[in-house]
Amino acid sequence: MNANVTSNQATMTCAQLLIRLLRDTYGIRTLFGIPGVHTVELYRGLEGSSVQHITPRHEQGAGFMADGYARANGQPGVCLIITGPGMTNIATAMGQALADSIPMLVISSVNRRDTLGLGQGRLHELPSQQQMISGVARFSHTLLDANTLPEVLARAFAIFNGARPGPVHIEIPIDLFNAPVSVPVSWQTPTLYRAAPDPEGLAEAARLLIAAKQPLVLLGGGCVSAPEAARQLVEQLNAPTVTTINAKGLLGRDHPLDLGANAALPAVRELAANADVILAVGTELGETDYDVVFDDGFYLNGTLIRIDLDPEQLVRNQRTTLGLVGDAGRSLELLLNHIPAPLQRNGVERTAAALSALDLVNDPAFADFVPLYTVLAEYLPEAILVGDSTAPVYAGNHLVSQPAPRRYFNASTGYGTLGYGLPAALGAQLARPDLAVVALVGDGGVMFTLSEMATAVEARLPVVIVLWHNAGYEEIRRYMDANGVARLGVDIQAPNFLTLAEGFGCPGILVESPAEFAKALANRETNGPLLIEIDAAAWQRACAFTD
Template sequence: MTCAELLIRLLRDTYGVDTVFGIPGVHTVELYRVLEGGEANMRHVTPRHEQGAGFMADGYARTTGKPGVCFIITGPGMTNIATAMGQALADSIPMLVISSVNRRDTLGLGQGRLHELPSQQQMMAGVSRFSHTLLDADRLPEVMARAFAIFDGARPGPVHIEIPIDLFNAPVKAPRSWQRPQLARPAPDSASLNQACQWLNGAERPLVLLGGGCAAAPEAARQLVEALDAPTVVTVNAKGVLGSEHPLDLGPNASFPPVRDMARDADVVLAIGTEIGETDYDVVFDDGFEIGGRLIRVDLDAEQLVRNHCADLAMVADAGLALLALAERLGKQRHARQGAERTRAALDALNLANDPAFATYVPLFATLNKALPDAVLVGDSCATVYAGNHLVTRPEPRRYFNSASGYGTLGYGLPAAMGACLGRPDLPVVALVGDGGVMFTLTELACAVEERLPLVILLWHNQGYEEIRRFMDNAGVTRLGVDIQPPDFQMLAAGFGCAATRVGDPAGLQRALDNRPSDGPMLIEVDAAAWQAAVA
């Protein structure tokens, strides 16, 4: 078989890949020869920009827990997808990017060949767990195994494999086995578990911090926090780990004084699968999140255990396995520490529903929850997302994510929601976008229509870059470049063949949601000024 045929068979038969995102190019036609006529039994989705391909793969991975896979052309295709890979790297999202690169005998020579870069591999190494140039076609199974070892057994993130165009048709040997290598993630060692349990059992005011690494073990997470009777900060990427309205769930509200007071007053803090990073614990950017007592940290990445907050006890382990081990050891003796009362007191002090910064959005999310209670909400960096991070609860993990927690790119929401639609066709999906950020990837509406994705695009139209306007105003900087000219979104949607409507109040939003099509996307444009006047 050829190298291209081997690649497709490894993806399909060994690693169970059923969906690929990519834009064909002259350098990748041999990959598409193998996909021709659906013989590979893999769905190929064609975005309108490689950045969109990366964001779609990201959304697919977040909802399914499986790597999103992209086929990308040499040169500009790779520079286009780099932003999406940066977002996935920041949030530890498994993504496999297979690209072409120029012929082996021309690499690094600077001859001005089509799509040539000085070193494509070096450029992509900065936004990936590793970037590899395949120089021997028979090594492809080994390189693929290395990529999936990252996804299965280490801290995940994007992996880039580039194949010189003269290798696609190179003959290769069949691998010795088509079986997927089985990797067991590391479990916490017994001595560290005993020490952690001793500190936690002796604590009077414990606090738990759960990050996105805990998404695969929600039952163990609930068992653990209930055994400890400990208030729990759940980050944006861990929303739903404790379920909806859990009495110990403080939400991702560590930037606010009532929760920060709990962190300073806690005698033991247990942090599992979380970076304890700025966009989850310090969105007010004042470095005010402090841990007063002993800190126990669990992370799959040893380096992460010494970043941001150095632990008194650090365990290199899979978050899910650590949750299970701790829950089993602590589950037999349940503590009574007034955890629910302390959590309720903090949430009452926050009073988010009546906070002027969030009050506008309370009826919006109430309407969404009433119409689509099981929906996956996928967001850009926009006003509705900033509010939803604090207001929204989800019944399960992997039902709420966005680009505002971490890398913070714009243009993520629409294509990532499309990836979520493809990954979870059994669930409704809503893209939360703004009129500024959606313009980065609005062309992906064409792909959503083509794929007949029943996606709701909730576009908050506030006439420009509202968040940056606010920062400029607070800094005493004259507004420049933020009051941008908006397009006619209704006309644009119609041009793509996408259903669209404009609303200005909760009743209008409810009607629009009730009448959304079942076989294609719908853009619901919310007039922010009219909405704010209606709910004031």
């Protein structure tokens, strides 16, 4: 990354400087946005640059693409969004990114400075766009002086690189886009070192962990930048380890100490309740990771050591004994120095016993999806799996083991938005063109953002869209049935997805069995997207017949 912005021009416009800073100072190579009358000047700044612009079909899709892009490669996803309705559209995607601590920069227009807050009924006017968006952003800033743009951008990237990340919103009044600004002779980004926990606290944490008889480690999405340190520490501690949904792959595929994201299942809950010392790093300890059955049954009775970049997080959800404020990855590296030799414990045996008790591949609740993930692992073993809130994803949260982090994420955690899977998969494919990407979606959720199939075709993104068609909102149907509520609003009319895909220019195929699914993957082209629609009822019959 070039850390300097230089130019022979004495001045340029605010819009031009914005693009130059993003490209040359912060290394941004991809932007997501839909041009509008209030943002056309930003596109003048893009003209002739090396920055790729992707045009989603909806601003929510833009936000989800930026989210998937950031999760797949760790770099902030950046969006250019129109005033008013563009911002209300992207707010849902920002909420998902905020819940999962995903770095996202949303740059929007806003009405002229002399009209802000006056309620004059101007185009795209909101009473306070900045106030509305503040609730789904780490911060939201209204630029009032074009010359402060470099400083405000620096604040945003300081959040991304040095604090708990999440969405940042910067709004620029339309009368500032063409405002002349002085070009810095050299605008250099500061070197930010990751925050490290207190040395005395680290030593005490190590002492507790070394003395433990039945330790347990809980690793969350905050650890994904340090897989090697995480693996080494877990092995030195010889401790069973829960890797949350956003931390899948952190220890590598099928590591003998990895309990997976199964903290809500009985055998892992028993380990947790009986652990005398628990180390939780980079995890909220929230219900969508540890209590997906929603009965508040995940108990930690032992000494709880927590490490998190956000000090407030250290006291949420569970009673903390020792809290350390620091970057998760850096903390793992430093803690390793205190545990130089492997501890002699039965961690591998305890892990194996718990997994044997779970017996996930023979659990009737997952029977329909074991063949699906078996086929995916055979034909696309290195793929990034990006999911919506849908039955295959709920099962995959328990079943899937990945070879590396940043290769499995979905919207069933945190904010839990529908429509996430398809656009987020497109963002992941743009971030990692070297890997296959699979979007796991349902017939209900995909309708929220189905128009983004046009974006996939236009950008020639070879995403495999696996659509589980079970004729409506199956998860909600089950909740209604369980609670004695009549089924209303859940048996929805589905379109002909193959015809829709053809209309977008995307090839599609209907499959009814694991064998047909395998054939579809084996014969897929890689010059654009492919829709594989799975008839859930027929698939279930085929799997039952095989059994």
